Amino acid sequence: MNDFSHLDETGKVSMVDVTDKMPTCREALAEGAVFLAPETLAAIQDAALPKGDVLTTAKIAGVMAAKRTAELIPMCHPLNISFVDVRFSLQNDRILISATAKTREATGVEMEALTAVSVAALTIYDMCKSADKTMRISDIRLVRKTGGKSSHKTTYR
Amino acid sequence: MNDFSHLDETGKVSMVDVTDKMPTCREALAEGAVFLAPETLAAIQDAALPKGDVLTTAKIAGVMAAKRTAELIPMCHPLNISFVDVRFSLQNDRILISATAKTREATGVEMEALTAVSVAALTIYDMCKSADKTMRISDIRLVRKTGGKSSHKTTYR
Amino acid sequence: MNDFSHLDETGKVSMVDVTDKMPTCREALAEGAVFLAPETLAAIQDAALPKGDVLTTAKIAGVMAAKRTAELIPMCHPLNISFVDVRFSLQNDRILISATAKTREATGVEMEALTAVSVAALTIYDMCKSADKTMRISDIRLVRKTGGKSSHKTTYR
């Protein structure tokens, strides 16, 4: 026996069987950041510049990607998310991205929240890459997860 | 006029028109890392454990995602990549991921390489998340890009 | 507060949270029309011509698109439709298209029915465009919706 739920007893990759898991209300919060040059951030913050469009585009991309997580991550179960949201916070040297995903199905939505953050970050990268050659996407991680086994709440680090 | 090629003159999000760009051989190299607990890395390195399957699954996920980049990133041009590869290097506290993408079309493949790294990282996260609550995906960035305008080579940072 | 459920309190686009909505039997009926030149319609009605294939192709395209509505419409919730059907009625100057969609999930299927009509119409356009330069897709609208909040029935106009 091992701790890797996606590997069977012989070590082969394998989907977890969730047929007998209870559908409960599940929620996950993930975060990440895109580090940018100060001038890029200033331009995005500048009212004269289309901040809304960069971040709105990134938000929509993150939401749409979250809905297709199971197409991207091989062993993820398909599930119908009941809510996903992506929010941004502009800081000194980075754009913080946080994504919340919810479902009422039998598997957690960590990967959905993490996928929303990742694709929103990639979209910011794409939108700004002609202006900034120093960007870096970092610190993508799960922050909190509720629901599941015992409707418990797990806080990550 | 601004430096954001994906925003038009009124600041609205807009795809770049590449109708008149020359198809040339283009290549991009991106990198990133998944930071894990020492025990998780040890388990992955342990011959008794299915290292191959975790990383093979992540590689396949990265390759397949690279092919669908334009479905995920709103302003990306669809293009047929001629090659994409994802490689891993296990280090003290992280798995380094590098992805190469190539095409002979009229737009660069930076986003394809970055998407391959991101989805490979998410897949490692998914495969190990039952065993490790400390994982973090970081330092996703473009390393090198060749081809395009003047077949020049750009090194990032 | 505003009436736009897909916009949050600051006016940003946002998915509706349906985590706490009850799954009930929901149904929607949408209609639309493709206006064509009389000769095109005559050709389609002519037994010698492959009426079946034009409309069968359009029906299949509409059904398949309905299943993927949440991939196309950014703020639509993914849901598993339990039924979708597309029917056609040939009239003097148009092909009337009607689509019914059903589900037992927590959100309505209006967009699924409207997407089925739209893609069926686009497919008729594609199938006939070499023969008819006058086509126009019009009057796509929701006709009726049942289920949801109070299992009430709403008739549109």
Add this chain to the structure above:
Amino acid sequence: MNDFSHLDETGKVSMVDVTDKMPTCREALAEGAVFLAPETLAAIQDAALPKGDVLTTAKIAGVMAAKRTAELIPMCHPLNISFVDVRFSLQNDRILISATAKTREATGVEMEALTAVSVAALTIYDMCKSADKTMRISDIRLVRKTGGKSSHKTTYR
């Protein structure tokens, strides 16, 4: 022989063989409209309301759908569009939508432009449907097409 290029000599649905067609620069312009209640339009035009987000979301949805036209329309050839744009014009009783698509491949991009208009219209519908029960999507049609056989320009009605 018939005028329906997507039907073979026995009347069966069939993709056109474009293997021997020349890749040339091709462009298509399509239009359509969403008719709304005056109050909905007023709300969208009101600076206090998030006009940008409704239309930005619709634009992104239209652009992304155009890239996937060949997945939706059964007999459409897959092609890599080099440009697609969706623009809106608010009028008395409607939002006019126009979409331009371009490619350098061997088939026209009419269906890509029409798909962009249709999915942008459906997205406006989705964004406003909680506030307006009278909406109608109409007058989707091809306006102009250039390139192809003789690099000629065809104006539709």
Add this chain to the structure above:
Amino acid sequence: MNDFSHLDETGKVSMVDVTDKMPTCREALAEGAVFLAPETLAAIQDAALPKGDVLTTAKIAGVMAAKRTAELIPMCHPLNISFVDVRFSLQNDRILISATAKTREATGVEMEALTAVSVAALTIYDMCKSADKTMRISDIRLVRKTGGKSSHKTTYR
């Protein structure tokens, strides 16, 4: 009335309405085989050769395709599988493929299991086609199906 559930009373293709069917635990087992040249099989069995990677890639492809069955098969209902697995058994002249699919929704998962087998077989074909020109995919069929109407078990031939 006819026995073809996907055809309506006039003989037109039509999705089955499962709105009123009970969600129950459903399972299907399908099998198939790829016949190969003895040298190809020997190479795959040879410890020196990357057996794992050929079969791991085929397994992942089968699992991912099963999740998208309703996108491929026009009249299939979308459903969220709770488990899918693909296994291989190397024999004298063939690789036997078996796939199990499970769900707790209102429709059976036969097509999901059959799609997993088919796409795993196509992937083996793709991985070996440079080395073997004699391959043949055969004997894809449903072996067993449980759940549904009366939670009965049907064995196929």
Add this chain to the structure above:
Amino acid sequence: MNDFSHLDETGKVSMVDVTDKMPTCREALAEGAVFLAPETLAAIQDAALPKGDVLTTAKIAGVMAAKRTAELIPMCHPLNISFVDVRFSLQNDRILISATAKTREATGVEMEALTAVSVAALTIYDMCKSADKTMRISDIRLVRKTGGKSSHKTTYR
């Protein structure tokens, strides 16, 4: 060195780099069969029954799947097919399926033709499975391939 082009020198799965391959006109012909009970075939042949719809649906499914081959088969290169067709021939105990695919790109279209046959077969299975519990999909193989390296023609067995 090995004969498996999709495996690198260390035996890891890897996409073939076709960046430097010449785009030429390439074509592939694949075949396969669905074996059915005599009564099912008789019903499909019976003019009173909707033969057209079963086979038209299967044809459309095969054509649409061929366009998405690179999404299904992990190491397949994305390519824009210039033509794909699926044809059927009803025989004593089976429906023969043949599919032709063409492209002008740098990689062959064998997998596209084989995918078209496989998904058309699965669709026939789905359409007839309520009436026939004995179906079997068999003998899917490549028949002929032209174009590529030396524009040569290879006949398979």
